[in-house]
Amino acid sequence: MPHLTTPSAQSLPPSPHSVLKMAPHSKQRRFSSSSVVPDSVSGFAFAFDIDGVLLRSAAPIPGAPEALAFLYNHNIPFILLTNGGGKHESARVAELSKKLGVPLTEENFVQSHTPFKQLVGGLQDKTILVTGGDGDQCRKVAEKYGFKNxxxxxxxxxxxxxIWPFNQIFSDYYKSATRPLPTPINHTNPAHSLKIDAVFVFNDPRDWALDTQIILDLLLSKNGVLGTTSEKNGDPSLPNNGWQQDGQPQLFFSNPDLFWATSYHMARLGxxxxxxxxxxxxxxxxxGAALKRTIIGKPHAATYEYAERVLDKYRAQMLGAHGGRVGQLDRVFMVGDNPESDIRGANDFKSAHGTEWTSILVKTGVFQDGTKPAYKPKVVVNDVLEAVKWAVHQQGWKGKAE
Structure with a gap:
């Protein structure tokens, strides 16, 4: 079974920077060699969470478009680093560019399941189960990544x-987005029954009950064949009392966020x-046996490693296009609303290249003003625009963030 690693330059799709139609509050511009990047800019960059920082229930948070426009217009590199997902990166950056008025590309965007692209090589011809998201959107994302079955x-x-006695509740919902199985479920002949080689929770599941039942069935199965039960389960002579010791599919989660910010005044389960x-x-x-699984997304180090590599590549491309000096990335300001993921991840991450990640907590999302964050940020500010102002001041930036 493949493992998640940090991305190589080859793993990032080379798409050109294109000028998108932008909102009236920001002007269009191109990356051109005639625009010079000051040396003071080249050593730092930003990473922004999205929900609760830039958007709330799909609407821009006041100050967010202005904050990104300032960075874009002054050639200060940034990426969006979110535990959200459910759509392909190309669709998400198109939506966000329109809402936030700043042209974004897949090259400066990392969502929770983006690192799953790295697992295609070992599972390309295998059958995987994908759960979460609306309809079969996550299936389509997985197929665009290169998973075939x-x-x-x-x-x-x-x-x-x-397989689930309350199937009629969601049957109309499922009818519009289902396909025939690649292999039928055959309870009497497991050798010719549906076999699942890996389980991916791409996004927040909509039908927790069904997803729980099917994932549990697979974790208890023999070799991932749906409808079977491993005779090793509960065997005290085996490691972990025999649980997950018989070729069951590996389980992957794309993020660990317990809560996230929505239009409701209180954070909702994620x-x-x-x-x-x-x-x-x-x-x-x-x-109480151990449950073996792989969890990525913030605050896990694998996601921050991946994000830093994406940011390095994007930054080199952007600054190089402007004729700027592409030196060491000394500092990344991580702006987030969730102490458990954004702040904890930035605080704990140890960059292999010596880059310092500085956490900034905003009050526009999960974090409730007046409470004590579980993980202490470098600074707490009202919103993302104030976060950018604070950060550029820390860097001795002589421009003006307004």
Whole structure:
């Protein structure tokens, strides 16, 4: 089974910077060699969370378009680093560019499941289960990444309704986005039944009950064949009492966020809530055996390593196009609203290149003003525009962030 690693330059798709149609509050401009980048800019950059920092329920937070326009117009590199997802990167950057009035590309955008691209090589011809997101959007993302055989829980329940006794509740929802299974579910002949080689939770699941049942079935199966049960389960003579010791599919989660900021005045449960629910069911089923899985997304170091490599590549391309000096990236300002993911991740991350990650917490999302953050940021500010002003002042920037 493949493992997640930091990206190489070859793993990032080379797409040219194009000028997009921008909102009236910012002007269009191109990266051109005639624009010179001051040396004071070249050593620092920004990483921004999206939900609760730049957007809230898909609407720009006041000051967010101005903050990004300032950085863009002064050639200060930045990336968007989000635990969100559910759509392909190309679709997301098109939407965000329009909403925020600044041209974005896949080259300065990392969402929770972007690092899954690295796993295609080992699973390209295997069958994977993808859960989460609206309809089969995450299936389509996985296919654009290069996975060839992608199954969803909806595909399974539409072919085998008995797998979940309350199947009628979501049946109309699933009908519009399901496909025939690559191999039928055959309970009497496992050798010719559907086999799942890996499970990916790409985005927040919509139907927790069905997703929990199918993932649990696969974790208890023999060799990932749906409808089977491993005879090793519960065997005290084996490691982990036999649980997940019989070729079961590896389980991947794209982010651990328990809560996220929506239009509601209180934070709502995210993918981390689903993970906690699945963990509880697993514990009750196995009497507390370890649940082997891989979790990426903020605050995990693998995601910050990936993001730093993306930022380095984007920064070199941008500054080089302007004739600026592309030296060491000394500092990245991580601006986020979630102490558990954004702030904790930036505080804990140890860059292999000596880059300092400085955490800035804003009050426009998950963090509630007047409470004590679980992980202490370098500074707490009102919003993202104030965060940019503080950061450029720290760098001795002689321009003016307004």
């Amino acid at each position: 992608v199954v969803t829980p909806g595909d399974i329940i539409m072919e085998c309704p008995a 993918q981390g809530g689903f993970q906690a629910s699945l963990q509880g069911v697993w514990d009750a089923t196995t009497n």
